[in-house]
Amino acid sequence: MRKVTVVVCYDVQVTDAEGPRRLRRIARACKDHGVRVQYSVFECVLEPKDWVVLRARLLSEMAVSSDSLRFYFLSEDVARKTEHHGARVPLDVEGPLIV
Amino acid sequence: MTTALNTLFITLEGARLNKDGERVVVMVQDERKAEVPLRHLRSVVCLARAWMTPELLESFVEAGIHVSFFGMTGRFLARVEGIPGGNVLLRRAQFRAADDGARTLAIARAVVVGKLGNARQFLMHARRDAVEERKPVLEEAVRRLSGHLRALERVEELEQVRGLEGIAARDYFEAFPALLKGEARRFTFDGRNRRPPRDPLNALLSFGYALLAQDCAGALAGVGLDPAVGFLHEDRPGRLSLALDLMEELRAPVVDRLVFSLVNRGQLKPEDFKTEAAGGVLLRDEARKAFLVAYQSAKQVEVQHVFLGQQTSWGLVPHLQALLLARVLRGELDGYPPFSVR
Numbered sequence: 001m002r003k004v005t006v007v008v009c010y011d012v013q014v015t016d017a018e019g020p021r022r023l024r025r026i027a028r029a030c031k032d033h034g035v036r037v038q039y040s041v042f043e044c045v046l047e048p049k050d051w052v053v054l055r056a057r058l059l060s061e062m063a064v065s066s067d068s069l070r071f072y073f074l075s076e077d078v079a080r081k082t083e084h085h086g087a088r089v090p091l092d093v094e095g096p097l098i099v
Numbered sequence: 100m101t102t103a104l105n106t107l108f109i110t111l112e113g114a115r116l117n118k119d120g121e122r123v124v125v126m127v128q129d130e131r132k133a134e135v136p137l138r139h140l141r142s143v144v145c146l147a148r149a150w151m152t153p154e155l156l157e158s159f160v161e162a163g164i165h166v167s168f169f170g171m172t173g174r175f176l177a178r179v180e181g182i183p184g185g186n187v188l189l190r191r192a193q194f195r196a197a198d199d200g201a202r203t204l205a206i207a208r209a210v211v212v213g214k215l216g217n218a219r220q221f222l223m224h225a226r227r228d229a230v231e232e233r234k235p236v237l238e239e240a241v242r243r244l245s246g247h248l249r250a251l252e253r254v255e256e257l258e259q260v261r262g263l264e265g266i267a268a269r270d271y272f273e274a275f276p277a278l279l280k281g282e283a284r285r286f287t288f289d290g291r292n293r294r295p296p297r298d299p300l301n302a303l304l305s306f307g308y309a310l311l312a313q314d315c316a317g318a319l320a321g322v323g324l325d326p327a328v329g330f331l332h333e334d335r336p337g338r339l340s341l342a343l344d345l346m347e348e349l350r351a352p353v354v355d356r357l358v359f360s361l362v363n364r365g366q367l368k369p370e371d372f373k374t375e376a377a378g379g380v381l382l383r384d385e386a387r388k389a390f391l392v393a394y395q396s397a398k399q400v401e402v403q404h405v406f407l408g409q410q411t412s413w414g415l416v417p418h419l420q421a422l423l424l425a426r427v428l429r430g431e432l433d434g435y436p437p438f439s440v441r
Contacts, residue, residue, distance in 0.1 A: 031122055098391050098395075
């Protein structure tokens with residue numbers, strides 16, 4: 001099965017009462033499917049069926065009037081098209097996972 | 100096939116694994132060392148003493164992720180797996196074949212042919228880059244392996260196959276010192292020894308074979324075969340005999356090749372090892388990690404599968420071979436075609 005590579009970015013308005021809860025739940029959905037590369041940016045390498053699940057979960061958590069979600073679909077393996085500088089180098093879930 | 104799934108290796112002593120959402124979180128003391136979504140994992144390999152919560156173990160079992168535990172030398176200790184999946188009809192076919200002398204002989208012979216063929220290929224390849232004075236040793240080993248391969252065609256008893264395999268292994272390992280180049284000649288090799296390995300090269304081989312055996316066991320379980328019921332290797336409690344069978348043809352091209360490339364390129368040095376009081380030799384932590392990284396990266400390297408006529412990666416080879424073996428046991432394929440390196 002060919003995997004899809006999606007970069008998920010979100011902006012959640014935390015000033016309203018429900019804001020922090022939405023932020024937490026959106027982050028949790030992303031963490032279950034991908035790797036946090038910055039505070040509100042995740043890289044997800046998924047089988048299409050899993051992407052459908054994640055997308056639905058994210059859309060159901062967001063508040064359309066105040067939050068925004070952006071999905072960037074990358075044609076190929078993120079690692080080769082990405083540079084990372086500075087702290088918190090994220091885990092490469094496709095590479096050797098050694099801790 | 101969901102074979103591209105990854106393996107999580109735990110090398111930190113005292114790591115605690117717990118579940119958070121649909122993720123595995125690895126903690127050491129109070130530091131969060133890693134967080135991996137369960138869906139990216141096929142197996143978890145604990146090379147250091149680690150513990151995990153019952154909730155996590157339950158999720159592993161439900162997601163079909165198997166967990167294996169190794170001792171410090173890379174000795175296999177235990178494996179946690181849910182109800183064996185796959186097909187009961189296939190497993191029954193496997194057991195029937197294992198009880199059938201003629202079919203056992205055919206598969207065992209194929210496995211050893213694969214092993215010797217790939218060992219010979221490995222030495223022939225090394226011979227090309229070897230300095231002139233070392234070529235005769237390698238040529239002699241290649242000549243002997245060719246002789247054993249011819250002898251295998253004529254054997255009629257399983258015990259003869261096992262005997263030839265043992266002699267061939269000795270002839271093959273005798274050529275090993277000739278494979279060391281330059282600085283790496285500081286390593287010595289006086290035959291294969293294990294439990295525990297008594298020199299650095301044997302320690303590397305043992306560690307590599309232990310990892311490969313687990314990959315093979317996982318691949319076999321993945322197609323629904325019982326990794327413990329083998330053909331060349333007879334049943335023994337606690338031994339994954341079929342995984343050992345499947346591993347034979349991959350020892351030289353996967354592990355031996357990696358070990359010599361690491362020592363010949365100076366990525367591992369004799370100083371990277373320590374000797375225990377009992378005489379066993381262990382890799383130091385950093386070297387063990389370097390070996391694991393190299394082992395995992397080697398699996399990404401592309402290779403041609405001659406029998407299937409397709410391009411694949413080394414990491415998928417055990418899975419493809421397990422599928423071919425399943426077809427043989429179901430009677431869909433006449434003989435087992437071992438993976439052969441060109």
